[in-house]
Amino acid sequence: MDSRKKILDQIKANKPQPLPSPAEERFDARYADLAETFGEMVNTAGGVAVLTSTWSDIKSHLFATFGQLTNRATTIPFLADWADFSLNVSDPHELEMINVAVIEADFGVAENGAVWVSEKHLTHRVLPFIAQYLAVVIPKHALVDTMHDAYERVNIQDTGWGCFIAGPSKTADIEQSLVIGAHGARGLTVFLLDEQPNPAL
Amino acid sequence: MKPTELDHAGASEVFNQDEPYVNWHDETLWFVRQKRDKAAFKLPEWEALRERASQIKSYGLSHMDELLEEFERNAIRNGIQVHWAADAAEHNQIVLELLRKHQITHMVKSKSMLTEECHLNEYLTGNGIEVIDTDLGERIVQLRQEPPSHIVLPAIHLKKKDIGDLFHEHLGTEAGATDPQYLTEAARQHLREKFLTRRAALTGVNFAIAETGGFVVCTNEGNADMGAHLADVHIASMGFEKIIPKAKDLGVFLRLLARSATGQSVTTYSSHFQRPRQDRDSKPQEMHIIIVDNGRSTQLGRADFRNSLKCIRCGACMNTCPVYRRSGGHSYHNAVAGPIGSILAPNLDMRKHADLPFASTLCGSCSNVCPVKIDIHDQLYKWRQVLAKEGHVPASKNMGMKVMTTVLSRPRFYQWSGKVGRAVMRALPATVSNSLNPWYKQREMPQPPTESFREWYLRNRKK
Structure with missing residues (x-):
């Protein structure tokens, strides 16, 4: 408690004259075609964007792309028959085996290809990181232009944890050579869903 | 390369012994700077x-x-x-x-x-x-x-x-x-x-x-x-x-x-x-x-330097810095290197980091790329004043400054010194073109002109 008081006292003594809050200013970047820009930015970030899908398209895509892999997990009821790995575990370490996970996200950001993933759609926070490959489904209409719009849309206090994810895990720490798949997902597919979010099973 | 006890100039000299390596380091960081430009200009x-x-x-x-x-x-x-x-x-x-x-x-x-x-x-x-x-x-x-x-x-x-x-x-x-x-x-x-x-x-x-x-x-x-x-x-x-x-x-x-x-x-x-x-x-x-x-609350009290606390640690000032690119991060002997490190470090320990504000050409590129607009190069310049006042500048640099002050504050003496200097450089180039003169490192000294601008001006003014 001593240090707390000491630090705050010294800050009070040393801080400059109080300034008013900076004037509100809007940065309105508007993209002509949100989905197209979003898709380009997902690709730039090293991911794959599938711009128009129905649930059955997604399921066929997943079977075609990841059908040969085992340990497929999903939080989405409609895809339950595609998955072979149950997320019904209490210890997140058990997810280490997962080869591919498919999850939902609230929305995407066109300027950088990021999707907002939060606890609301997850059984475990580590799922999007520990799975070898990740796929995310967002409603096609749920795209915003910029990060300013993103923070108007999301209330970060509604969730215990949330993350903007743009593309797969990557590093360029060895001579600036881009390598995909550092610690998190080795690949990211984003599906833009063009129908009802919760179809009857 | 291990962390070193050398000062920035000394460590840079070691870093610069391998010319192809320094060129590679320089270009690699400049490449990152260019990527920054492309993203920013969009x-x-x-x-x-x-x-x-x-x-x-x-x-x-x-x-x-x-x-x-x-x-x-x-x-x-x-x-x-x-x-x-x-x-x-x-x-x-x-x-x-x-x-x-x-x-x-x-x-x-x-x-x-x-x-x-x-x-x-x-x-x-x-x-x-x-x-x-x-x-x-x-x-x-x-x-x-x-x-x-x-x-x-x-x-x-x-x-x-x-x-x-x-x-x-x-x-x-x-x-x-x-x-x-x-x-x-x-x-x-x-x-x-x-x-x-x-x-x-x-x-x-x-x-x-x-x-x-x-x-x-x-x-x-x-x-x-x-x-x-x-x-x-x-x-x-x-x-x-x-x-x-x-x-x-x-x-x-x-x-x-x-x-x-x-x-x-x-x-x-x-x-x-x-x-x-x-x-x-x-x-x-x-x-x-x-x-x-x-030390941050102390820095907050230094009106000239408190803006350094705005830093969001993006590293752009390092990638653009002509000194950082050619001297490497370790030469700054501080957790944060480069221009921003050089204005943060003296706050923690002036004596230990007195060399860092001098590790700059004051070109201002750091301030121009800084995403939170810290006046980095101005602060580097201001740290130099503080360090000299507090006695943390090497005696040789202090002495040199004093000599320059004497010369520059006396116009007649200045004109005479220039004349003598030019004559000596012409007659005995070895007095400046030798390894004791730091300006001679990595470059030839220029031919001294036969007259100063002032002499030329006085001669041509009436024409």
């Missing part, structure tokens, strides 16, 4: 964003105590435990006590320049705790037992062959292998085992939000998240200047950070920690945040 509102970010940080500095208290209140409400550390030693003790309380002897850590500043790893290792840095670049320099040479690109000074040799020795990769894909895969396997077995994870903090009591950690690799979401205890360390007032301010800062750092439009992961994790059937995770001063 946004018409870029300059307005920088101005806005700078204003938010100015507001933050002037309300720092209130924002920290607001943050603390909200963080506690969220179930996060808040600690305050007046200096590096106290920060390190808090970390050690938390680990001991849980009988944890092994910890993973994601990138935190603050823990470099506090020398946390050495302290914990000395107390029987094993710390594994999980950012690839940081793991590389940790295995080499040297500090990072760049705050964003810790291993930017190394060639892939150095890393191949290192991984062959420590991770058992094939001898002579240099493929970045292969080496990164080896590190992934090596570190995944650490993530899965460590019960404590320490992360840095990019932004702490007063309004919400949460904090944001940005990585490209996902290592902060892998560590934190698997650990029983998550410790986040932050310098108090990481505070921002509102969640919506993140819109401004996240647009600027990665574009300035690497030219990406955003980092792969911008992770918002709001409350500790609650796994089913188990105790909630413990989440701790340590708010560190370590």
Whole structure:
């Protein structure tokens, strides 16, 4: 408690004259075609964007792309028959085996290809990181232009944890050579869903 | 290259012995600067964003105590435990006590320049705790037992062959292998085992939000998240200047950070920690945040230098700096190198870092790329004045300045000295073209002109 008081006292003594809050200013970047820009930015970030899908398209895509892999997990009821790995575990370490996970996200950001993933759609926070490959489904209409719009849309206090994810895990720490798949997902597919979010099973 | 006792100029001289290597280092960093430019120029509102970010940080500095208290209140409400550390030693003790309380002897850590500043790893290792840095670049320099040479690109000074040799020795990769894909895969396997077995994870903090009591950690690799979401205890360390007032301010800062750092439009992961994790059937995770001063409140009181506390650690000033690019991060003998490090370090220890404000050409490129518009080159210049006044400038430099003052303040003496100087240089070039004259290093001295401009002007004025 001593240090707390000491630090705050010294800050009070040393801080400059109080300034008013900076004037509100809007940065309105508007993209002509949100989905197209979003898709380009997902690709730039090293991911794959599938711009128009129905649930059955997604399921066929997943079977075609990841059908040969085992340990497929999903939080989405409609895809339950595609998955072979149950997320019904209490210890997140058990997810280490997962080869591919498919999850939902609230929305995407066109300027950088990021999707907002939060606890609301997850059984475990580590799922999007520990799975070898990740796929995310967002409603096609749920795209915003910029990060300013993103923070108007999301209330970060509604969730215990949330993350903007743009593309797969990557590093360029060895001579600036881009390598995909550092610690998190080795690949990211984003599906833009063009129908009802919760179809009857 | 090991960290060195040499001053910046001395260490730069060593760095410059291998010319092709220096050229490579220079070009590599310039390439990153160019990527930054491309990303910045795509946004018409870029300059307005920088101005806005700078204003938010100015507001933050002037309300720092209130924002920290607001943050603390909200963080506690969220179930996060808040600690305050007046200096590096106290920060390190808090970390050690938390680990001991849980009988944890092994910890993973994601990138935190603050823990470099506090020398946390050495302290914990000395107390029987094993710390594994999980950012690839940081793991590389940790295995080499040297500090990072760049705050964003810790291993930017190394060639892939150095890393191949290192991984062959420590991770058992094939001898002579240099493929970045292969080496990164080896590190992934090596570190995944650490993530899965460590019960404590320490992360840095990019932004702490007063309004919400949460904090944001940005990585490209996902290592902060892998560590934190698997650990029983998550410790986040932050310098108090990481505070921002509102969640919506993140819109401004996240647009600027990665574009300035690497030219990406955003980092792969911008992770918002709001409350500790609650796994089913188990105790909630413990989440701790340590708010560190370590000289920052002193810097806040230095009107000329307080803006350095706006820094969001993007590294753009290093990538653009002609001195950094040609001298390497280790020559700055400080956790944060480059222009920003050179204005932060003297605040911590003027005597030890007196050389750093002189490690600059004052060209101003750093200030021009800074996403929060810190007047870095002006501060470098101002530090020089402070250091000279406080007696931290080498005697030879002080003496030289005094001689120059005498000469320049007496016009007749100045004219006479110029004449003598030109005559001597013409008659006996060896008096200046020798290794005792620092201006002669790496360059030929120019032919002295036959007359000064003043002489020419006097002769031609009437015509």
